Amino acid sequence: MIFRQLFDGESFTYTYLLASRPGGEALIIDPVLDRCDRYITLLDELDLKLVKAKDTHCHADHITGLGKLRDITRCITVMGQATTVDVVSMRVDDGDTIDIENISLRVLYTPGHTNDSYCFLWDDGLFTGDTLLIRGTGRTDFQNGSSFDAYHSLFERILKLPDHIKVYPGHDYKGDTVSTIGEERAFNPRLQVSSADEYADLMSGLSLASPKMMDVAVPANLSIGQSLTIDPEIVSATVTVEDAILQIEGNAVLFIDLRETRERQVTGIIPGSLHTPYLELASAIEDGGLLNAIVKETGKSLILYCAFGERSALALQVLKQSGFDKVTHLGGGMAAWTSAGAPTEPSGIS
Template sequence: MIFRQLFDSVSGTYSYLLASRRGGEALIIDPVLEKVDRYLQLVRELDLRLVKAVDTHLHADHITGLGALRDQTHCITVMGEQTKADVVSMRLADGDKLTVEGLALDVIYTPGHTDDSYSFVLPDRVFTGDTLLIRGTGRTDFQNGDPRQQYESIFGRLLKLPDQTLVYPAHDYKGETVSTIGEERAFNPRLQVKSVEDYIEIMTSLKLANPKMMDVAVPANMKVGLHQDEIAARGWAVTAREALALVGSPDVALVDLRERAEQDRRGVIPGALHVPYPTLPETIAPGGILHELARATGKRLVFYCAFGERSAMAVEAAQDAGLASARHIEGGIDAWSRAGGALTR
């Protein structure tokens, strides 16, 4: 496994680049906007392909790099399903897997610092966001934070991991880079409590000032979505209601860009082809299955995903590949369901 821990000294943020060497697919956790050029340089130097950019929660102390990385690499943006961000391409739930080729991280919902906080677990390490820090824990006094929930997230979930599990947090302000579950259980002063009431007392008595960037970062981080209206203005989109009439049309091929787990959870539009988004470049290139399907049969490709973000990027790429009739369903399965569209499992 390729693993890099990257640091932004201004906000005290750690970002993590992970990959498995074979196909070069990579993901990054908690990227910072000002460091995007450095991340992309490292991705090039390691001969990787950034497939997913992930935030553990809605950050208040820096502006996320999710949108910029998506715009420059066409990667998938990922957060938990509770996020207040306007459009995140993939939304995970407790018990899901966060995957790229060769890697699968267990997804654990760990609210308390915020109500959208998640942790991601590999067999030997856990990325804890701001839920569990090195010799500390994330504050619980804004963004629907809750010390009782955080206590359960830490004691009921994270501390159930093996003691040797490496702990990689989203922040550190003292120069620490890594800990273990066993170390934090033994030496983290906030975890030396006898009850949840003791923990709540500690967290509610902190009286911390708001993060300096909070008034800027939170609104900015809630507006990371791709502007699908720009795609629609080019005539490359259909609304969910318009798409209802396309099901079963002999001249239309509906193309589902989501991952299998997303399909299992939400269902699929009847008759749709499954072409996972990371495979799109080869499928729309000359000789690729979608390119040949459109050219040989004259079928119109209509892409869709969860919320329209991946499909908007897909239809733009298809247009660039010369597939002028390609369209996407604006708002994805989310809009389709609200319009009363049928789904099968």
């Protein structure tokens, strides 16, 4: 197993890189924009393919590396369902898993520091973001934070985990790197309260200054999809829901669903679409691959779609570079499709 805890000295952020083997798939948690070159070098040195990049929440103290890593590696960006970030490939909810090769992280929705804060449980380790720090907790005074939500997340969710679970925080300002649930329960001064009211009083008495990067970081972190929405190749090959529905009638088009099985089960699929998960796209389009064979045999053009239009935009670039010319992608993805009231069918039929 490969596990790296990487540090950004400007924002005191910890970034985590996980993979099950050299040469395999990798996942990164809370990457920092200014450190992306370092991550890319490390990925190369360890011979890893970055397939997912995840933020625990929308950060106020640094600009996220999600957008840059996606643009360089075409990885899937992941955030929680409660995020308001403009373009994220995949949104996960409490109880979901984030999966890469031989690694599965369980998602815990833990609002409080912000209303889009999530923790991730991986075997005996918990990536806590700013929900729980070593001998501290995340502030709750901006970005829809709530001391009462934080109390609930800490006492009803996080501290219900076994004592031996390791705590990997999103920041540390003292140089600590790891703790445990038992250690924090016993020694974290913020957790020595007996009620939500007492916790709220404690937090409201902190009178903290705003993070110095806040006015820059939050707007930047809410618009990570910008590079995709202005790329001329992508813009010219983006179809609306209305365009896509019109093309169905001619029966010369095939919808390709790039999402993962869980996402398909939640929302259903576009009727008759073919499932080609984004991470399996390369093998599907090479000579002898299923998608390659179908296109050659039927001559149909393809409309790629995913959850929100990010994976399909990246896949569009890959297909164009591989010589597929009759291909477009559905702007806004399945979210746009369902909000327009367009037809769906349960996954498993096609």
